Amino acid sequence: MSPSWVEHAIWWHVYPLGFAGAPVRDWDGTSLAEEHKLLKIVEWLDYALELGASGIALGPIFASEGHGYETVDYLHIDSRLGTDEDFDTLVEAAHSRGLKIMLDGVFNHVGQRFPRFQQELRDGEGSWFHIDRSGDRPSHRNFEGHDELVTLNHGNPEVQDFIAQVMNHWLDRGADAWRLDAAYAVPPAFWNTVVPRVREKHPDAYFLGEVIHGDYAQIVSRSSLDSVTQYELWKATWSGISELNFFELSHALGRHNDWLDTFVPATFVGNHDVNRIASTVEDSRHLAHALVVLFTTGGTPMIYYGDEQGFRGVKEERVGGDDDVRPEFPMTKDQLDPSGWPTYHLHQELIGLRRRHSWLHTARTETAELTNTAMLYRAHDGSHELHVALNLGDEAVDYRMSGDILAGHASVRSGWVTVPAHGWVVTG
Template sequence: MSEPGWVKDAIFWHVFPLGALGAPDTRDDEDPLAGPDGIAHRLPDLIGWLDHLLAIGCNGLLLGPVFSSYSHGYDTLDHFSVDSRLGDEADLIELITACHERGIKVGLDGVFNHVGRGHALVADRLDDPSTTFFEGHSGLVNLDYPAASPLVAEVLTYWSERGVDCWRMDAAYAMNPATWQTILPPVRERFPELYIFGEVIHGDYPAIVAESGFDSVTQYELWKATWSALNDANFYELEHALARHASFLETFIPQTFVSNHDVTRIASRLTDRRHLVHAVALLALVPGTPSIYYGDEDGFTGTKYERLGGDAEIRPQLPASPAELSELGRGLRARYQELFGFRRRHRWLHDAHLEVIELTNTLLALRLTPREEAAAPVYLALNIGDEQARVGDRDVRAHDIAYWADQA
């Protein structure tokens, strides 16, 4: 496994800045915060959220698109400038510096499969019949490789020099994995501590990791099985996904999540909110490199719709400060703190051996054992049934969880 050593302790707070900071939908919309130069300095507002990030157990800030774009951030216009709705380069560096002063790693969204129509690399070929568009969206023009490889390497180098620790490669599933072997080696040689993972929805995850040179990919299989099994009272589906997950752990550590900027939030996806804690427990204790999507820790809801503007609910504006978060979310936030605090005390869970030891439609129990450290196993039991269950010598209340370290 090639990932940098610091990733073993990484837990990211994933933020979509354009939404979280209340930016206008497009660069043509009136921006009440823009100065005479057209720049609205919103990014530094996230500094006021860093203590909240740390309080829920995170030590990484994973940012959605921050580069100049026309609308949602994935129609990039210039990879070397910060979106004027968010600020400028000095604002981004100020945020990175504030994170590093607190021991927080910073990740950026690398949108390199496609760009906006106004990007210099594609502006002169829009009328070329051979030009292709990302998933049929006429505003997202696919880049040509290997012609675009030097630009991507330059962008990675430019921002890594300015302190970026991690890159999420957007839409990596749409690219030939081997393309990254023409880009990443010299970047990694210069920045050996970079953590790089790709957005991959389906396919042969281990092969994609090996062929691309990524450290990891997004674990969509486990994401889907988590909410689906909880909704359908079918832990056999989750057991199948966990077996796959365990096999992935032999070659790489997947990037895990229960919500992100592209999918319905977990609090809206689940039909029974009592089972939110089950999803959180899986995210916290199952091996992987987890990310918490901003607001999930306070029970934010939001549904993804397949239409123009259909992402609005899942990318809401944050309050002005954490002090303005609803009291209604305090109980769930405490569960996040409790579960991720437990993970921090058992850091070897990052790449632990995983096995299912109890399984019915409504009861699932896992044993997690360290690969190298001399530590006792950890157990996690999920009960979504209407009756109390028992795992070993532990009672698991109906619609609740139990977890413990073996002291024997």
């Protein structure tokens, strides 16, 4: 059972190294702590609050070698971002506004300069890692072919103790939640050993696992995590809209209902690892439809920084191929492109709808009418309901829908609602 505050959680997800303009490649390791780049996030907390967010989900902020996922010191802030005291300032500023803080726990692997790894290579002793010494030179198990990412031995009790210590350290320091990176690559038994121990000290903490595919409900049950990332619905949302195939989305929403029987998934239309939704949904008229799905279905929504401004960006398979989706944010709001503010205001409208109907956190969806380009579904929890109509086509569609128009635009006549071409509406 997740902490009660998660029912109202909406996360603004920030990749700090990119957001703050810290060097990711070609960094010589020189400390930039005196620049206090982490504090740039403090300057945008009111912006996130006005958006409607209730928490800031941070990407990796611990000392690392490059993009943040090659950790070398879990107990100190990356010197490219600032100091441990800067973290304290961020937490205090966030909490004073009622915002929670989620940290990114990269506990599947470490960087090659992680001291314990270097010690085991040097001394030939220890079992924190999977090191093969049968060849001319030692080799180690890595993460998905990336040799710079050294996989931990999750069956070692010392590793379990260490990760529990790290989690408690930052929760003690004011963090409220953990996103567990590459949780799908870690044995569920590891999480089921570590997370309950951390909960004993921090019963109100939230634990979200990054899981791309598989049996989400089984993974949650076996790992004792609160939730996992809902990549199935993410994929069906953007491809169902961009490929004019609402049958795919309807099918995914049916599976989403099944997950909700066990846990509440973390839902999103963008993050630091995928193409921007504004680039994926090529017809700009249909960006709104993706956001409507995000905010009217069950789940804990996450908004990737810049998506609320319609940022564009596409990942590429090359060195630096993530840069386009992890950009530096401007220093002030007046430096944002004016064309992005309508998307920001649409987020506000839909988040406002979500806030007024908090039961949507666990809502099930039921498809009422369906074609490739038009869809009507009912979101309900047994006591409340909303109707959502989406139209990707060039012609208006008519649906018999009850209630008042709560968001979107449509014509109402004698119990019939006419949704314009490329339009959408929510009634209830």
